[in-house]
Amino acid sequence: MKRLWQRGMIALARSSAVKDFMQGRDGMRKLAQRFVAGPDVASAFATAERLLDEKGIRTSFYYLGEYVDRLELVQENVDQKLAIAARLADADLDVHISVDPTQIGLQTDAEQVGPRARSIGRAIALASGGKPGLHCLMLDMEDASVVDVTLALHDDLRRLELPAAVTLQAYLRRTEGDLIRLIAAGAKARLVKGAFVGAKHVAFATEPEIKANYRKLVALMLSEEARESGFYPIIATHDDRIQAEALALARENGWPQSTYEFEMLLGVRSDVAEALAQQGERVRLYVPFGRDWWPYAIRRIGENPANGVLLARSLLAR
Numbered sequence: 001m002k003r004l005w006q007r008g009m010i011a012l013a014r015s016s017a018v019k020d021f022m023q024g025r026d027g028m029r030k031l032a033q034r035f036v037a038g039p040d041v042a043s044a045f046a047t048a049e050r051l052l053d054e055k056g057i058r059t060s061f062y063y064l065g066e067y068v069d070r071l072e073l074v075q076e077n078v079d080q081k082l083a084i085a086a087r088l089a090d091a092d093l094d095v096h097i098s099v100d101p102t103q104i105g106l107q108t109d110a111e112q113v114g115p116r117a118r119s120i121g122r123a124i125a126l127a128s129g130g131k132p133g134l135h136c137l138m139l140d141m142e143d144a145s146v147v148d149v150t151l152a153l154h155d156d157l158r159r160l161e162l163p164a165a166v167t168l169q170a171y172l173r174r175t176e177g178d179l180i181r182l183i184a185a186g187a188k189a190r191l192v193k194g195a196f197v198g199a200k201h202v203a204f205a206t207e208p209e210i211k212a213n214y215r216k217l218v219a220l221m222l223s224e225e226a227r228e229s230g231f232y233p234i235i236a237t238h239d240d241r242i243q244a245e246a247l248a249l250a251r252e253n254g255w256p257q258s259t260y261e262f263e264m265l266l267g268v269r270s271d272v273a274e275a276l277a278q279q280g281e282r283v284r285l286y287v288p289f290g291r292d293w294w295p296y297a298i299r300r301i302g303e304n305p306a307n308g309v310l311l312a313r314s315l316l317a318r
């Protein structure tokens with residue numbers, strides 16, 4: 001039942017006719033507000049300030065837009081990320097700026113991806129005003145074919161001493177090796193389960209296998225060796241059991257609070273995020289913004305069949 005519902009929502013996310021129709025409806029816009037900050041940088045900052053002031057929760061900004069395969073869209077994405085960085089200098093926030101390599105040209109002019117990532121990284125470094133570790137460029141991880149290029153981008157930014165972190169996916173078999181290397185380098189990495197499916201020889205296929213690998217990787221991320229190397233772990237899951245296990249590991253292996261963090265998506269299990277923050281844990285929410293909000297919002301709705309009632313009500317509301 002859950003899979004059927006999710007597949008239906010993914011089909012809706014892909015249809016541009018449905019997208020145009022839904023983005024014009026007030027009821028849908030209201031429903032999306034739970035998962036998306038708003039259309040522009042100003043609304044994203046307003047959400048980040050509210051989260052920090054009211055809940056003590058930090059932010060990762062993500063400019064919405066999928067399948068960026070035209071140069072003018074690439075430029076729009078880069079401009080949005082630079083606009084965030086410019087505004088950060090005057091804000092009292094701790095922010096990650098999420099970047100998909102395809103958003104900055106991997107499908108259009110791949111040779112320019114490195115220079116674009118560097119210019120965003122430099123703008124973020126400038127906004128941090130000499131406080132290392134304050135803001136950073138977080139590389140999101142897309143499908144298995146771009147893992148090498150994404151890791152190389154990350155390494156290049158770090159070599160230039162620009163503030164960078166990278167996302168690793170537990171569904172991939174190779175991730176353990178990638179993680180061991182990043183731990184030894186004292187890097188900053190975000191662990192997710194992975195939103196993609198891969199061939200059997202590169203990827204774990206079932207939920208229990210992916211979960212088991214996630215747990216194994218969390219144990220590496222929060223090991224004593226990782227702490228000693230200066231590695232910074234970001235545990236990005238809504239699974240509260242795994243979060244509890246991670247907390248137990250952190251305590252057991254001497255990780256002080258704020259030397260690791262949890263990350264979740266805006267609007268998903270907010271009670272869990274808030275409870276962690278109240279315990280003094282460092283929590284960050286992934287805050288998407290932009291005009292192209294339908295495909296993202298409907299996928300989040302699709303992750304939980306209980307959202308069906310909300311969806312029906314929002315459709316009826318016009």
Ligand code: FAD
Pocket residue numbers: 139140141142167169192193194195196236237238239240263264265268269286299300301303304
């Ligand atoms: P699941 O096992 O899916 O869920 C755990 C619990 O949370 C379950 O009880 C479930 O019902 C509940 N839950 C989950 N989603 C919802 C929802 N929408 N509404 C209500 N309840 C829900 N993937 C990538 O491939 N690349 C990336 O760069 C990437 N970046 C990410 C960044 C962040 C901050 C996060 C949180 C996820 C990211 N993902 C990324 C997605 C990730 O790979 C998973 O697909 C997603 O997080 C679901 O896995 P989970 O571990 O959260 O938990």
